[in-house]
Structure formats: C-alpha cells, structure tokens
Amino acid sequence: MIWTNWARNVSAEPARQEQPASEEELSDAVRRAVKDGHTVRAVGAGHSFMPAAATDGVQLNLDHLDALHRVERDPDTGHALVTVGAGMRLHQLNRILAERGLAMQNLGDIDRQSVAGAISTGTHGTGARFGGLATRVRALTVVGPDGDVVRAAPTERHDLFEASRLGLGATGVLSTVTVEAVPAFDLYAVEEPWPLDRVFEELDDLVAGNDHFEFYWFPATRRALTLRNTRVDAGVSAGSGLAHGMRKAVGACRSFLDEEVLSNALFGTVNRIATLVPAATPTLNAISARALSARRYTAPSHHVFCTHRRVRFREMEYAVPRAAVVGVLNQLDAWQRATGENVPFPVEVRFAPADDVWLSTAYGRDTAYVAVHQYWRLPYARYFDAAEQIFTAAGGRPHWGKMHTRDADYLAGQYRRFEDFRRAREAADPQGVFANPYTERVFAI
Ligand SMILES: Cc1cc2nc3c(=O)[nH]c(=O)nc-3n(C[C@H](O)[C@H](O)[C@H](O)COP(=O)(O)OP(=O)(O)OC[C@H]3O[C@@H](n4cnc5c(N)ncnc54)[C@H](O)[C@@H]3O)c2cc1C
Known part of the structure; x- marks a missing residue:
C-alpha cells in the first residue's frame, strides 16, 4: 500500500x-x-x-495508542502532568485538557498532528516567553529495537530523554508522552493589518509586549496582517464589550485569519487564479492585504492558537536568530521583486525564546521563525532555493518536519549538542533499526 x-x-x-x-x-x-x-x-x-x-x-x-493514561501533580512544582498515548492527536489532547480545566501552554497553527509527531519534529507556536511543544515534555516511554519499553525523563536516562523528545523517532517508537499542562486560559486576540515597515519599527515592543505575537507578510506588497494574543483567565473577557460579544461567536465563525485569509474558499480561488494567471498575483496580494479589517475576540486558547488549513500548500521554515529577522525579510522581498516570482501565499513570521532541548531549532538563542509557503499546484523550487540561501546565510536552522536541503555537516555546525544527540541515538539503536534515508541524511547515521 x-x-x-x-x-x-x-x-x-x-x-x-x-x-x-x-x-x-x-x-x-x-x-x-x-x-x-x-x-x-x-x-x-x-x-x-x-x-x-x-x-x-x-x-x-499509532492511532490506536491514543488513550489518556494519567493526570497527576508534580510533587515538587504542583504543576499538572498529563500522560497520554503517543498517537493521540493534538485536538484530542486539547479537548481532554479543557475538560479538566487545563491547556497546553502554547500550540502551533493546527491541531491535526499526533503528540509524538509534533514533538519529534520540534513543532512550535509563537511567543517570546513560550517555547515549542517539546519544551513541555516531562517524561516518555520509548520502545527500543529489542521491543523493550523504556522510561526516560530528565532524571532518568537523561540522554535518551533529550534525544527522544525531539529526535525524529530515531531512538525508537514513543509509546507514551507526559506533558506539563497549565490551567486553562483564554486568549484575547487582536488581528490588524499593518504596513510592514511599521511592524519592523515596532518589532521589539510587539514581540516583548505581547504574549503571542506573529505576522503574515504578503509578498510583492509592504503590508502585513499582525496577530497579537494576550493570555487572560478562562472565561474572563479582556478588552471591550465587542471582545466579550464575540466570545460566543468565535466557535461558529472562527478567526478572521482562518476563515477569510488562509483556509477558505476565497483563498483557494485566489491561489487558483494565481496559478492560471501568474501576472495577477501582486494585485491579488495587494487586494488581500488591503481587504483585511481589524478584528478582536476572546476565546479558549486552543481555539485561538489552532485554525483549519484547507488550502493545501508546501512549506519551508527556518529558525533564524531573532536579531536577523528584518534583514532576512528585506532580502526575501528584494529577491521576489527582482524575479517577479509568483507567490500568492503570505510569509509567516513567529517568535520563540531560547530553550535547552538538544535539537530544538530555538536551542540556546532567541529565535524568529520565517516560513515560506507555496500553493501545492505551483512550482516552489526556485522560491524555496532562494529563501534557503537567505536563511542559511543568516545561520538559520531548518524546521525538522518542513522542506529543506540541509545535511548532517551543516546541522552539526548549528547545534551545540549535535554530537551528544548522535551518541544517544547510537546507544539506543546501534543497528539503525529506526533509520530511514531522511534520518541518515540529517544525522549521518
Ligand atoms: C497544515 C500544517 C500546519 C502546520 N503548522 C505547524 C506549526 O504551526 N508549527 C510547527 O512547528 N509545525 C507545523 N507543521 C508541521 C507539523 O507540526 C510537523 O511536521 C509534525 O511533525 C507533524 O506531526 P505528525 O503527527 O503529522 O507527524 P508525522 O509527520 O507523521 O511524523 C513526524 C516525525 O515524527 C515521527 N513519529 C511520529 N510518531 C512517532 C512515535 N510514536 N514515536 C517516534 N516517532 C514518531 C515520525 O517517524 C517522523 O519522523 C504544520 C504542518 C502542516 C501540514
């Protein structure tokens, strides 16, 4: 099959x-x-x-390994520790947590992934104080090449833990994952179109002053859609009456970004026109960027973080040092204008704090993520090649699950714990039972 x-x-x-x-x-x-x-x-x-x-x-x-095993309190910190089958989807996890007054501290754009798949590739959201999903993992069980089930945690088989909480499944098959959850919270969301140059001017304040800031820049324009999310207590509406009024409505109409920009029929139509008539793309992008209007609402965190993506696309995303992001975007803009490349999809820009997960794309440095997308029916190679040259010149690290051409030589220079990871993987799986051509390329197995 x-x-x-x-x-x-x-x-x-x-x-x-x-x-x-x-x-x-x-x-x-x-x-x-x-x-x-x-x-x-x-x-x-x-x-x-x-x-x-x-x-x-x-x-x-592992779709059938999707059970909730335990909810307990960390005896030292009192934080909630939730153990689930590794095949559980994020949307199931979010629902189970919500039913218990809990939530994931941060999430990416969608909730279709499995827990194990999401952590294994370094899936992340945005927020200068809130790291990727793997930073929330507190323990794992791993099935090794002999079929034995082994538990790993920060104080128990530490190296296996580090190499397994973000390691493309190269140490074994994750059977359960224990994540630290937080009390459920709402997000007060403000979505506003801004001139790109204003975003650049105020970037430090936007990133530091908002719990979760990101923006979408429309290529061939200097306009962006900004998203600012503020954490508020669950059920307590922040901001205006409008925000409160929209609280109920959001389940039905979801976010503006979701319904009107990235995933709806209109956006699909825009991409189909751009495919048939490439010369129309700059105009379409300008219309999309200008047509956006501001919107505010409050909703449970996972409803705001996660949207539906019904328009299929290809994506490359690199983590660059936070300080390099404006230069990187200006270079992308210059390349797109010089070549007239047909890019009807906005570029997504997100932020994360430095963390200590060995192979995290944010390991040891404050990070900006720049993601280039292309409609799945359009050629992407020239665009992604050019973007990758710009990203790597800035010391970028590719998302482990998104398109890139890097190999172990390059990656070894990007990750201080790369050799530690390789040693832990070798110890866990000396015969390479869990290898494939991709892990051979990126880890030199
Ligand atoms: C529409 C869309 C939106 C996205 N949004 C974001 C985003 O906002 N942020 C972000 O960072 N990424 C995002 N991604 C990327 C996505 O989160 C990652 O590629 C993630 O790995 C997908 O999870 P999955 O369950 O599909 O894993 P798969 O793609 O099926 O597998 C990913 C890796 O995990 C391994 N794996 C899976 N299960 C196990 C297991 N039980 N034990 C050991 N290894 C295992 C696989 O072998 C593979 O190496 C997005 C992708 C798409 C298509």
Whole structure:
C-alpha cells in the first residue's frame, strides 16, 4: 500500500503497515520487524513536508495508542502532568485538557498532528516567553529495537530523554508522552493589518509586549496582517464589550485569519487564479492585504492558537536568530521583486525564546521563525532555493518536519549538542533499526 503525506509531496511503499492497539502489540510489531530484517518508522498524522515518516520497512501507525493514561501533580512544582498515548492527536489532547480545566501552554497553527509527531519534529507556536511543544515534555516511554519499553525523563536516562523528545523517532517508537499542562486560559486576540515597515519599527515592543505575537507578510506588497494574543483567565473577557460579544461567536465563525485569509474558499480561488494567471498575483496580494479589517475576540486558547488549513500548500521554515529577522525579510522581498516570482501565499513570521532541548531549532538563542509557503499546484523550487540561501546565510536552522536541503555537516555546525544527540541515538539503536534515508541524511547515521 502506498503511503502519502498531507502535502502530497512525499510517498512511500512500506513493506507492511501495522496499527498496534496496545503497548504489547507495539513491542511485538517492532520485534517482528527486526526478526524479518526490516527497518521501522512510526507515523503520526503525516503532516511533515519531509520524508520523516517514510519507509520501505515497517510503518507503524499509532492511532490506536491514543488513550489518556494519567493526570497527576508534580510533587515538587504542583504543576499538572498529563500522560497520554503517543498517537493521540493534538485536538484530542486539547479537548481532554479543557475538560479538566487545563491547556497546553502554547500550540502551533493546527491541531491535526499526533503528540509524538509534533514533538519529534520540534513543532512550535509563537511567543517570546513560550517555547515549542517539546519544551513541555516531562517524561516518555520509548520502545527500543529489542521491543523493550523504556522510561526516560530528565532524571532518568537523561540522554535518551533529550534525544527522544525531539529526535525524529530515531531512538525508537514513543509509546507514551507526559506533558506539563497549565490551567486553562483564554486568549484575547487582536488581528490588524499593518504596513510592514511599521511592524519592523515596532518589532521589539510587539514581540516583548505581547504574549503571542506573529505576522503574515504578503509578498510583492509592504503590508502585513499582525496577530497579537494576550493570555487572560478562562472565561474572563479582556478588552471591550465587542471582545466579550464575540466570545460566543468565535466557535461558529472562527478567526478572521482562518476563515477569510488562509483556509477558505476565497483563498483557494485566489491561489487558483494565481496559478492560471501568474501576472495577477501582486494585485491579488495587494487586494488581500488591503481587504483585511481589524478584528478582536476572546476565546479558549486552543481555539485561538489552532485554525483549519484547507488550502493545501508546501512549506519551508527556518529558525533564524531573532536579531536577523528584518534583514532576512528585506532580502526575501528584494529577491521576489527582482524575479517577479509568483507567490500568492503570505510569509509567516513567529517568535520563540531560547530553550535547552538538544535539537530544538530555538536551542540556546532567541529565535524568529520565517516560513515560506507555496500553493501545492505551483512550482516552489526556485522560491524555496532562494529563501534557503537567505536563511542559511543568516545561520538559520531548518524546521525538522518542513522542506529543506540541509545535511548532517551543516546541522552539526548549528547545534551545540549535535554530537551528544548522535551518541544517544547510537546507544539506543546501534543497528539503525529506526533509520530511514531522511534520518541518515540529517544525522549521518
Ligand atoms: C497544515 C500544517 C500546519 C502546520 N503548522 C505547524 C506549526 O504551526 N508549527 C510547527 O512547528 N509545525 C507545523 N507543521 C508541521 C507539523 O507540526 C510537523 O511536521 C509534525 O511533525 C507533524 O506531526 P505528525 O503527527 O503529522 O507527524 P508525522 O509527520 O507523521 O511524523 C513526524 C516525525 O515524527 C515521527 N513519529 C511520529 N510518531 C512517532 C512515535 N510514536 N514515536 C517516534 N516517532 C514518531 C515520525 O517517524 C517522523 O519522523 C504544520 C504542518 C502542516 C501540514
């Protein structure tokens, strides 16, 4: 059976696909694969743009390992620790947490991914004080090449923990993941179109002064849609009566960005026109950027963080040092204007604090993420090549699940703990049972 990812740019023909229904079945599946001489890859929701989950060996789908195992209090900090099956989807996790008055501290743009897939590629959201999902992991269980289930935590098999909480599944198959949750909260969301130059002028304040700031820049224009989200107590409306009034409505009409810019039929139409009539793209982008109007609302955090993406696209995203982001965007703008490249998708810019996860794209430095997208029916190679040259010249680190051409030589220069990661992976899986061509390329297995 052919497996294809969400973006339809990666497919694979696994020797067999299995869907274990318990940890024991997962262990057995790994043992059987090894006995039959196959390699093994776990797959989540297939939302990576790279062949991270692709294999010609045994592909393990963990959709049935999606149970809530435990909710407990950390005895030292009192924080909520939630242990779930690694195949649980983020939308399930968000619902389960909400039912218990809890939430993830931060989330990315969508909630379709599995917990294991999301952490394994360094999935992140935005916010100068709120790191990616892997920073919230407090413990894991990993099924190794012998089929044994091993627990890893910061104080228990520390190196395996670090290499497994963000490591493309190269140490083994994650069976459970324990994340630290926070009390449920709402977000007061302000979405406003701004001139790009004003965003640049006020960038430091925007990033530092908002809990979650990001913006979408429309290529061939100097305009951006800014998104500022402020954390407020659950159920307590911040700001105006309008915000309060929209609280109820948001479930039905979702965010402006979601419905009117990135995922709706209109945006699909814009992209189809841009594909047929490339010369129309700058005008379409200018209209999109100008047509946006301000909007404010308050809603539970996961409803604001996560939107639906129904228009299919390809994506490359690099983490660059926070201080480099304006230069990077100006170079992208100059290249697009010089070439007239047809880019109907906005460029997404997000922020994260320095963290200490060995292979986190924000490891050790305050970070800005710059994501270039292209409609799936349009050619992307020239655009992404040019963007990647600009990103790498700025010392960029590619998102582990999004398109890039980097290899272990480049990445070793980007991550101070790269060799530590390689040692931990080698110790966990000396025969490379959990390797595939992508992990061979990026980790030099
Ligand atoms: C529309 C869209 C929006 C996105 N938005 C964001 C965003 O806002 N922020 C961001 O950072 N990223 C984003 N991404 C990227 C996405 O979060 C990552 O690619 C993520 O890995 C996808 O999760 P998945 O469950 O689909 O994993 P898959 O793509 O299926 O797998 C990813 C990796 O995890 C491994 N893996 C999966 N399950 C296990 C397991 N049980 N044990 C060990 N390894 C495992 C796989 O082998 C593979 O290496 C987006 C992608 C799309 C398509």
